[in-house]
Amino acid sequence: MTIRIGVIGTGMIGEEHSRRITKTLTDAEIVAVSDVNLDQAHAMIDRLGLDATVYETGQALIEADNVDAVLVTSWGQTHEEYVLAAIKAGRYVFCEKPLATTAEGCQRIMDAEMAAGRRLVQVGFMRRYDHGYNLLKDTMDAGNLGQALMIHAAHRNPTVPERYVTPMAIHDTLIHELDTFRWLLDDEYASAQVAFSQKTRHAHSEVRDPQLVLLETTRGTRIDVEVFVNCQYGYDIQCTVVGEEGIAHLPEPQSLTLRQAGKRSNEILQDWKKRFDDAFNTELQGFIHDAQAGALKGPSSWDGFAAAVAGDACVKAQESGQVEPVSMPDRPDFYR
Amino acid sequence: MTIRIGVIGTGMIGEEHSRRITKTLTDAEIVAVSDVNLDQAHAMIDRLGLDATVYETGQALIEADNVDAVLVTSWGQTHEEYVLAAIKAGRYVFCEKPLATTAEGCQRIMDAEMAAGRRLVQVGFMRRYDHGYNLLKDTMDAGNLGQALMIHAAHRNPTVPERYVTPMAIHDTLIHELDTFRWLLDDEYASAQVAFSQKTRHAHSEVRDPQLVLLETTRGTRIDVEVFVNCQYGYDIQCTVVGEEGIAHLPEPQSLTLRQAGKRSNEILQDWKKRFDDAFNTELQGFIHDAQAGALKGPSSWDGFAAAVAGDACVKAQESGQVEPVSMPDRPDFYR
Amino acid sequence: MTIRIGVIGTGMIGEEHSRRITKTLTDAEIVAVSDVNLDQAHAMIDRLGLDATVYETGQALIEADNVDAVLVTSWGQTHEEYVLAAIKAGRYVFCEKPLATTAEGCQRIMDAEMAAGRRLVQVGFMRRYDHGYNLLKDTMDAGNLGQALMIHAAHRNPTVPERYVTPMAIHDTLIHELDTFRWLLDDEYASAQVAFSQKTRHAHSEVRDPQLVLLETTRGTRIDVEVFVNCQYGYDIQCTVVGEEGIAHLPEPQSLTLRQAGKRSNEILQDWKKRFDDAFNTELQGFIHDAQAGALKGPSSWDGFAAAVAGDACVKAQESGQVEPVSMPDRPDFYR
Amino acid sequence: MTIRIGVIGTGMIGEEHSRRITKTLTDAEIVAVSDVNLDQAHAMIDRLGLDATVYETGQALIEADNVDAVLVTSWGQTHEEYVLAAIKAGRYVFCEKPLATTAEGCQRIMDAEMAAGRRLVQVGFMRRYDHGYNLLKDTMDAGNLGQALMIHAAHRNPTVPERYVTPMAIHDTLIHELDTFRWLLDDEYASAQVAFSQKTRHAHSEVRDPQLVLLETTRGTRIDVEVFVNCQYGYDIQCTVVGEEGIAHLPEPQSLTLRQAGKRSNEILQDWKKRFDDAFNTELQGFIHDAQAGALKGPSSWDGFAAAVAGDACVKAQESGQVEPVSMPDRPDFYR
Numbered sequence A, B, C, D: 001m002t003i004r005i006g007v008i009g010t011g012m013i014g015e016e017h018s019r020r021i022t023k024t025l026t027d028a029e030i031v032a033v034s035d036v037n038l039d040q041a042h043a044m045i046d047r048l049g050l051d052a053t054v055y056e057t058g059q060a061l062i063e064a065d066n067v068d069a070v071l072v073t074s075w076g077q078t079h080e081e082y083v084l085a086a087i088k089a090g091r092y093v094f095c096e097k098p099l100a101t102t103a104e105g106c107q108r109i110m111d112a113e114m115a116a117g118r119r120l121v122q123v124g125f126m127r128r129y130d131h132g133y134n135l136l137k138d139t140m141d142a143g144n145l146g147q148a149l150m151i152h153a154a155h156r157n158p159t160v161p162e163r164y165v166t167p168m169a170i171h172d173t174l175i176h177e178l179d180t181f182r183w184l185l186d187d188e189y190a191s192a193q194v195a196f197s198q199k200t201r202h203a204h205s206e207v208r209d210p211q212l213v214l215l216e217t218t219r220g221t222r223i224d225v226e227v228f229v230n231c232q233y234g235y236d237i238q239c240t241v242v243g244e245e246g247i248a249h250l251p252e253p254q255s256l257t258l259r260q261a262g263k264r265s266n267e268i269l270q271d272w273k274k275r276f277d278d279a280f281n282t283e284l285q286g287f288i289h290d291a292q293a294g295a296l297k298g299p300s301s302w303d304g305f306a307a308a309v310a311g312d313a314c315v316k317a318q319e320s321g322q323v324e325p326v327s328m329p330d331r332p333d334f335y336r
């Protein structure tokens, strides 16, 4: 049974996902599209050659009879509303991060989903599907490293636009690490601290960059993450797990080694979409197959909530300069 | 339109391909299966949960009304017969290497295909679909290396079974390199030479191992390939292109870097199926989509023929110890 | 003119240095030896075939007429006394770290040296002579990285003995980093913080291990150093400088790449003496030549003092769990 | 006892060696200098601040009473004459490669040395003193790789001057590999073959470049060496030993890893002098200490002869395009 998907939000990531569902993945098709800009929705349909209906509102799309699952790739402020509507309509929903812009919004989604009685929501934390991170998790889960004592990580972007302000380093950038480490460690955060260095001359006036985020988990793993969004040289994701029995480094993306012009070099990617292209494929294919099987297994509303709670603590720590506690409620049995 | 595929030969590679078509790829389904061992054919159907008919002969499968395309993954000796039958029946056919066990057999296939008036045959040279090799080809085609002057390569297997004899180092092992270099260089071979080293103690009595194969192309690129099928340590494919303007190395497969027990290490794969798993996916997905579009673009009968001609020269060179010419006829316009 | 050296302390490092002066370096000879254990002093003379006098006390050795320069490689508690005596006697003195066990002791040495009117003291911060660190400093000084924004570092030992307690992670281990970063950055520390992770099961009861030391410099460079002295796998020194215009990593020690037993691997050293063997040679040869020229240029008493002050702040931070200021007085002109 | 050295030939390598003897090494001093260009000899003495006598002829220098050992760094054509004179005068002599320009010349030197009754000659094959090559040899000698089956190597220079003609690729370039492999393998060559590829556009008209040299040893190790003296990008020496039990790669020279401008890169050296700077130090220090001890242990006249014989076969193979035998006489007991 092919999963019939409705897409809300036809911006860059919405179109990317629509293209992969149509051209690359199996067992799903785009049957409905919606965007605040209807022309953009029609244009995407044309570009991808879809046989899909355009809806004037996300709400209408969600309620369409032939929609089995909804992809929420609209502006972050609207995610909560669409996810809640999808839950109400009994649709599976894949929501790009953030699940909601506040922890309270995530809580409302969890409440609705628990009331619905079954998992309907998957959050777009694609790193859990990246081959390299899975090698790391596999070796950790196999016990090869012993207890994880520290993680050293970096999240670097070549540049960010003028509208990017300091808290976005948490909500838009670090959010992927906040989910990834919870998943790698199978643990929750206990505290957060942020230390700013001297600012790079390449950062515009509204963003303090780079910064070092320090996290502690409930079991005592210490994590440091360099967030550097104007590093100039490329999009570069680093992760090293220091364990009792050894240390593992996330692999670099595959590239040619060149010997040329006095250097032995490997290209560094510039674009996060390329970095996680395979992960996006695996993530969405998993969602489709889980929807077929009637049981979602990917990152849940709880995962979206946990990242939001940790993110709030990090933003508070950016402002206070202090160690801030991360206050996680108990995990509902529903999400175990 | 979903491509309906019949599979002839349900050994390891036949089942691997059937699984990927069923579980991973899009736009195709297995509708027919045949094997000299009918029980094995039924067992595969059960394992994969296929809705497919079992045919007593490959011939009957090829002629089945609901078969759009045929996958030939049977014993190499039978390839020619099935490919010819598929051409006769107007079916697209994907044939694992070798296309035929002799250059003459390949010629008969080309004659039949040209008589049929359109490309129906794709040969299973999966390395053309490997990400790393494509990075190499892209940089060469972009002119970044200038003219390719030399290629240094290695094809290493941990071990081979008792039945593996010296000419198989060419026909079963080197054959992939013989295709890959033609494709990378867009050139044909002019001569071949084989030099045996002292034999490894790990080789059984019927195989001389390792050996160094030297190839020259018509434009004067010099190629050396170490073929070492009892290297013990892993399945390892190396390729370095030496150009006028720089040198490029095929990437290693992605793996964790570990610091443990006095070593900084990366795992080396043991299994060629894992090494080229993604390439197999891309290769077969391409075949399916090309069959949908009615125009095959992958490795052709000509490519199968060219590899066979070069392979014959290499085997002759194994025996003679001399530089042997590779006599390629002109390429028919049909295959340009 | 050959520099005639007296060695106080014939333990492991004392004998190593004596051997290198005798067998490897030029322009110096060991003429005098002293140790609390006179038998050990005689035994070293025999092993190295030295033509040297044994003195009962370091004081007597320092005052010997034929001693141009003194090497202090005795127990750390005795360093201050011998260095002060050497200054008083007008001898050049090379003192292994620590210069003194307290910042006050270092201050007394600086006072005596300034009173003597010329630099007589060099501290054994050998990393400044390591080829890899010099590559790093050269590229920084050339401006290739722009301003240094962050440093990520690690200092890992396979194991430590039972007598190693938590503050020694600062005074004995981190002390090298404390000097190195000052030198790399040409900056002083402003604050220190220490975060302990969950303790490794390989640490004995008296040491908290590993720990993350966070330093900030007066110009705002942020530094994190993992100190992990029971990492099991080897002696491993990592240093990455994150600059505005790029990032540089300290090279790994040179080693073979092996392909064997399913791994592509490089050996990791187990012993700090091997890691910095070349650096020790360069360091001592520099001291000898500077003594010949009558003008010391290596790490000074001020450098020993600065490391001690920063170390004290780190130990305080280990205890308090807080960010502790590093209070450095103004640098005397004498040490500019 | 300081070894008093006379230097014949004050070109680049002569001055480099004189500088290292004077500034870096221990236990030797330059007391005599000679050059066909007397002004150049005086200029070097001034630059290095030597207290040395200038002799009008190498012959006079060799006969000087205060000369213990002679360094022959003059033009290759003159080596034989000076080495023979040094043997006659009973001086230790360190001769840069080639020992003589013909195998016959090397034979005459061996005859003279054997007549003198003790080893007086060391040939400047500095790679035997390179740290990386020694790691390779150590692992081979320890049996970690089992029997050496193949060696893959490359010798690349960025460019060569107009006067560099095709046979120089053997006599001036490959000669180092010809010695190194004999030493690594403890074996002699049995045959040589040379295959030219398409010529690089960067080679001037008198040199065929690159070329692939194939060697076989008496025990059946197969060696391929790419000699590429206009590779443009740097001075690059590669060596991989393929053994029965594993494979080892010569380390790259130590360098920073940089992340900058879209690349992760390491600098490649441009200059062979820098590449083997440490090896030159170790080589000459060894010669000095062996001369002190009265027993040379470094590369001998036999090694110079063996390289010359193999080189002659390679040049013949360049011309014939055939496999050429390497005819080595039995090794005299004197050189065992």
Ligand SMILES: [Mg+2]
Pocket (backbone or CB within 6 Å): A096, A097, A124, A125, A126
């Ligand atoms: Mg995402």
Ligand SMILES: [Mg+2]
Pocket (backbone or CB within 6 Å): B096, B097, B124, B125, B126
């Ligand atoms: Mg294949």
Ligand SMILES: [Mg+2]
Pocket (backbone or CB within 6 Å): C096, C097, C124, C125, C126
């Ligand atoms: Mg030291």
Ligand SMILES: [Mg+2]
Pocket (backbone or CB within 6 Å): D096, D097, D124, D125, D126
């Ligand atoms: Mg030399």
